[in-house]
Amino acid sequence: MKALALLSGGLDSILATKLILDQGIEVVAVAFVLPVAAEKEDYAKNTAKRFSIPLIRVEVGDEYLDVIRNPKYGYGSGMNPCIDCRIYMLREAKRIANEINAKFIVTGDVLGERPMSQHRKALMLEEKEAGLENLILRPLSAKLLPETIPEREGWVDRSTLLAIKGRSRKPQIALAKKFGLEDEYPSPSGGCLLTYKEFASKVRDLFEHKEKVTKRDVLLLRIGRHFRFATSKIIVGRNEAENELLLEMKRPEDYAFEVPGCGSPITILECSETKSKEAIELAAKLTARYSDAGAEGKEVRVEYKPLQGLRGRGAEPHRDEEIKMSIIVSPLAEEEVERLRV
16 A cells, blocks of 8 residues: 655645654655745655655746646735645655555644645635545544545554644644654744745735746745846845855846955846847836945945856856947935835
8 A cells, every 4th residue: 555645845735744654654755846935955865765665856847836826725924825835745746646656635724723725615615626536645634534435445544643632732743743853844834935034025016017937936035135227137146055046046148246356245127128228228227226445335346247247256268248338327326226126
């Protein structure tokens, strides 16, 4: 008997997987790589290795962004389409289960833990929309939910499953301690960036100003300070690591700004149309504002050029390195910074 477990690497999914493994069932794990995941450490990989089970990683495509943009069942507290997101992953899980001949799906859902997507009606809706009615086993709350096919058929012993409900994590933490898994899971503060007010605001702005959104666009929202001027987007790096990332994610049509000879951010100017003189000036003023040279509020010389002409730190000079322009500006005033901030 084989089961496919949705393994995010969070405590609930780890415990659900462990409960099924302890019944002697063969488990294959699947982890979805989402551009809006807050957690950086690969807990799913660590867990699969600890449990000695195969892990299938699924990096979602641009079609996943349509789920965020046009959710059938709406948003949660931010831009998080929890129910639609869950349906998307369950449909993918069904496809994978068919490919590997897994008989049922295992998830770490806990009844009532998440107000939007884990109440009884939502759980039943998700499995119906995914075409997995009675084939999703939720070991942590199974005794509070209708009996599934794996339980009815005797593939799984229902008596060993649990009846956890609500938002308190004390039962799960106690269970993790019992299994010796205290240090194997992230804190509950991670999760989805779409629930964060600042990130949700950036996503909303992106959808309002760009018809075709890609994963690159969403990943870029995780980097730097973001500003909006008409159709132009200005992104200012906050440290050396972000400066390098901004250069790596360059597009040939973008402009990059930098204050030479001092500690300076890399600033990227993205435009859907021809870059206006005012947009260039604002990008330069923001660069000056966050550079060491702009600390005293004096005029600063800012260099800018198309990104293909800007070399990264330690890189060899580019053949079009001579493509360089400069502008002298005063750092942007704080009230203007806040007005433009996304």
